[in-house]
Amino acid sequence: MRLQIRSARPLTxxxxxxxxxxxxxxxxxxxxxxxxxxxxxxxxxxxxxxxxTASYLDEAARLLLAEAExxxxxxxxxxxxxxxxxxxxQPHIEDEGTVLSVGxxxxxxxxxxxxxxxxxxxxxxxxxxxxxxLEETRVGAVLLGPDAQISQGDPVRRTRCxxxxxxxxxxxxxxxxxxxxxxxxxxxxxxxxxxxxxxxAPGIAKRQPVRESLQTGVMAIxxxxxxxxxxxxxxxxxxxxxxxxxAVDTILNQKGKDVICVYVCIGQKASTxxxxxxxxxxxxAMAYSIVVSxxxxxxxxxxxxxxFAGCAMAEEFMYRGRDVLIIYDDLSxxxxxxxxxxxxxxxxxxxxAYPGDIFYLHSRLLExxxxxxxxxxxxxxxxLPIVETQAGDVSAYIPxxxxxxxxxxxxxxxxxxxxxxxxxxxxxxxxxxxGGDAQSRALRSVASHLRLDLAQYRELAAFAQFGAELDPTxxxxxxxxxxxxxxxxxxxxxxxxxxxxxxxxWAVVNHYLDSMARENIASFKEEFLSxxxxxxPELGGELAESGELDERGVETLHRTLAEFIxxxxxxxxxxxxx
Numbered sequence: 001m002r003l004q005i006r007s008a009r010p011l012t013x014x015x016x017x018x019x020x021x022x023x024x025x026x027x028x029x030x031x032x033x034x035x036x037x038x039x040x041x042x043x044x045x046x047x048x049x050x051x052x053t054a055s056y057l058d059e060a061a062r063l064l065l066a067e068a069e070x071x072x073x074x075x076x077x078x079x080x081x082x083x084x085x086x087x088x089x090q091p092h093i094e095d096e097g098t099v100l101s102v103g104x105x106x107x108x109x110x111x112x113x114x115x116x117x118x119x120x121x122x123x124x125x126x127x128x129x130x131x132x133x134l135e136e137t138r139v140g141a142v143l144l145g146p147d148a149q150i151s152q153g154d155p156v157r158r159t160r161c162x163x164x165x166x167x168x169x170x171x172x173x174x175x176x177x178x179x180x181x182x183x184x185x186x187x188x189x190x191x192x193x194x195x196x197x198x199x200x201a202p203g204i205a206k207r208q209p210v211r212e213s214l215q216t217g218v219m220a221i222x223x224x225x226x227x228x229x230x231x232x233x234x235x236x237x238x239x240x241x242x243x244x245x246x247a248v249d250t251i252l253n254q255k256g257k258d259v260i261c262v263y264v265c266i267g268q269k270a271s272t273x274x275x276x277x278x279x280x281x282x283x284x285a286m287a288y289s290i291v292v293s294x295x296x297x298x299x300x301x302x303x304x305x306x307x308f309a310g311c312a313m314a315e316e317f318m319y320r321g322r323d324v325l326i327i328y329d330d331l332s333x334x335x336x337x338x339x340x341x342x343x344x345x346x347x348x349x350x351x352x353a354y355p356g357d358i359f360y361l362h363s364r365l366l367e368x369x370x371x372x373x374x375x376x377x378x379x380x381x382x383x384l385p386i387v388e389t390q391a392g393d394v395s396a397y398i399p400x401x402x403x404x405x406x407x408x409x410x411x412x413x414x415x416x417x418x419x420x421x422x423x424x425x426x427x428x429x430x431x432x433x434x435g436g437d438a439q440s441r442a443l444r445s446v447a448s449h450l451r452l453d454l455a456q457y458r459e460l461a462a463f464a465q466f467g468a469e470l471d472p473t474x475x476x477x478x479x480x481x482x483x484x485x486x487x488x489x490x491x492x493x494x495x496x497x498x499x500x501x502x503x504x505x506w507a508v509v510n511h512y513l514d515s516m517a518r519e520n521i522a523s524f525k526e527e528f529l530s531x532x533x534x535x536x537p538e539l540g541g542e543l544a545e546s547g548e549l550d551e552r553g554v555e556t557l558h559r560t561l562a563e564f565i566x567x568x569x570x571x572x573x574x575x576x577x578x
Contacts, residue, residue: 001026006033006041008161010192044077099123099154100138102147105299106344109139109156118198120159125149128179129156130163130301133345140345142301144179162198165309166191167316172260175277175291178305180313183293184277195316197308201367208373210407213438214325214382217253217495218246220425220488223447223505224454225410228438229323229380230371234402236387236394237412242423243386245492246410247327248276250384252283253495254325260317261289262326264310267303267333270295279493296333303337311368314381318370321377326369330386331362335398352397359401366405408432422489427454440498440547446505450484457481476514483513486521499543500529503557506549512561520572531564 003026005011005019011030020028026044033041097111107129115121121129121141127149133140143150144163165180170191175184182189210228227233235243251261263280265273273293280286290313294306307328314324328334335358342355350356362385369383387402392414394403403409410430417424436444460478464470470478487508490496496504504525507513516524532539539556543549549557 001044002029003027004029004031004041004043006031006043008033008194042077042080095158095160097139097156097158099150099152099156101152102143102150104344105143105147105301106341107141107143107147107150107156109141110137112139112156112158115139115158116162118162118196120161120163122157122159123150124154130305132341133347142304142341142345143299144301144305145299162196163305164194164196165312166193167195167313168193171290171313172288173286173290175273175293178292178294178298178302178309180309193316195312197305197312198364199312199315199368201364202370202372202376206373206376207370208378209437210371210434211437212371212380213440214250214259214323215253215257215495215498216246216250217497218249218423218425219490219496219501219504220423220427221246221410222439222498222501223443224427224451225408225425225430225432226434226436226439226443227382227384227408227432228371228434229382230369231408231432231434231438232366232369232383232385232406233432234385234387234406234409235412236389236399236403236409237424238389238392238414241412241414241417242492243388243412244272244276244329246412246423246425247329247384247386248279249493249495250325251280251289251327252285252493253497254288255283255285258323259288260314260322260324261285262292262310262314262324263289264292264294264307264326264328266294266306266328266330267296267337268329270297283493300337300340303334304341307331307334307365311365311381315368318372318379318381319377321379323380323382325382325384328365328383328385330388331402332386332388332398335361354397358398359405362402363405366402407434421485422492427451428458440502442502442543442547442549443498443505445549446502446509449509450505453477453481454484457484480511480514482518483516483521484508486518487513487525489522497540497544498547499540502543502549503529503532503540506557507561510561512565516565517572520568523572524568527568528561528564532560536560 003023005028007030010032016030095114097109100108100110115131115134117131117134119131121131123129123143127143127145129141129143131139131141166189168191170189171180174182174186174189176189177183180189180191210230212229214227214229215222216227221227235246237243247263251263254261263276265276273291273295277286277291280289280291292306292310292313294303310326314326317324335354338358338361339354343349343353347355366383366385369381371380372378385402385406387399389396389399394400394411408431411426412424413426414424416426456477457480460474461481464478487504507528513521513524536556539553542553
């Protein structure tokens with residue numbers, strides 16, 4: 001007969017040799033079953049035995065085989081089963097149950113009195129579930145797969161393992177679902193480590209202040225709303241306002257910067273996920289990225305698990321001393337999926353029918369973002385959650401919840417987006433509570449007055465719409481603001497490195513563009529950066545290496561700008577304004 005041995009992790013050659021020696025009476029077949037956690041499963045014919053730890057099962061088999069030579073395999077299995085039952089009293093009550101009813105992805109179960117919240121369950125035909133409700137007479141579980149194959153009266157079994165996902169470098173470049181299973185047709189993932197999807201956030205003593213900058217490549221953000229490694233910065237705005245575009249550009253900008261990126265797609269159209277993946281592949285960003293996809297067609301349970309699974313994959317790199325960026329796109333749909341599950345589980349509804357623990361749901365997720373202390377390797381996990389608003393209402397229930405959890409927010413304006421200002425970041429309302437601590441000195445020095453100039457421009461532009469006669473000072477402020485806005489325009493999927501941002505912002509801050517026609521700003525940006533890269537490559541190299549703009553760099557910029565603008569004005573006769 002063939003004895004099938006399933007384990008959560010690949011067994012070493014030494015372990016396989018020991019098992020083959022102990023069970024030499026049968027032909028052994030080894031396979032992987034990540035849901036078993038630390039356990040082993042033995043299957044001989046129709047008989048299946050389980051044990052919580054491999055060491056206990058190994059010791060039981062050793063003692064039994066040492067006591068007597070058994071002629072029939074059934075005798076050995078009977079004694080093994082008796083040993084396991086004595087180790088776990090009342091196995092049929094604690095470990096086995098029956099389906100009372102099933103529907104809408106929810107199963108109500110009898111028995112399983114020893115089940116714990118978050119535990120993985122095994123149903124017939126390979127369907128798995130997760131315990132969420134513990135009641136006096138029944139257990140409520142969500143199914144992590146289709147419920148059409150489950151019917152009333154079916155058996156269900158505990159695994160004594162929490163829901164876990166594969167982690168490690170084997171996932172880089174792959175598209176996986178909420179359980180870590182491949183979705184890109186690239187074959188199985190050979191992962192040797194697993195992490196539970198739920199984990200405690202690092203405590204205060206395990207963290208250090210956020211001081212290191214994480215560049216997004218978007219000039220309006222890096223200059224005025226800087227993001228640091230270990231920060232939680234919310235991206236919030238109406239649909240079709242450029243939220244995902246900013247997130248994808250941030251991933252593209254991490255190329256060559258030793259930052260691992262995890263993009264979690266929750267409740268989006270499958271075509272949207274495919275577009276994001278294609279963009280990352282075209283820009284060679286999948287090599288350092290993981291995409292966790294749970295589209296709108298997935299059950300609510302898988303959409304609920306997706307951000308926690310992505311966070312577990314990211315934490316593996318963080319605890320190994322790496323810098324990680326994770327994007328949750330988006331938590332509004334995540335909350336809707338959790339609301340659907342909670343209502344089907346008969347949990348009492350609260351405001352807007354959301355369950356009472358909806359705040360805790362997102363807080364325990366986002367609190368896992370951190371900059372670890374040097375004693376723990378100094379790794380970081382930066383979170384960029386996305387929340388969708390309705391008609392710009394940031395005071396709605398889910399937006400206010402997530403705003404209170406995060407360390408700042410990037411507010412995108414549909415009006416700015418419709419007027420052609422991309423990215424449509426509302427600088428007046430956006431804020432980063434880390435501030436200049438997570439910004440390079442060079443960028444901080446040139447961008448210190450940028451926010452004030454833009455705020456003055458927005459206020460005066462609204463006043464000027466009434467057609468009032470303006471004095472020269474007001475007209476100068478408006479003209480300067482228009483040129484800053486034009487300079488901050490940036491095409492999608494074209495992130496700018498730090499040194500290019502500093503050079504461009506230094507030019508506008510030092511009034512070199514005040515007399516240039518607004519329609520020529522875009523051409524100026526492209527041609528001036530090309531001119532600097534060609535004739536003064538050392539300037540960008542020094543900025544990228546030191547992050548500071550010294551006196552020699554300032555003199556080089558003065559000289560270079562004067563030379564270039566003179567030639568630029570001749571090539572663009574409409575360049576300087578009269």
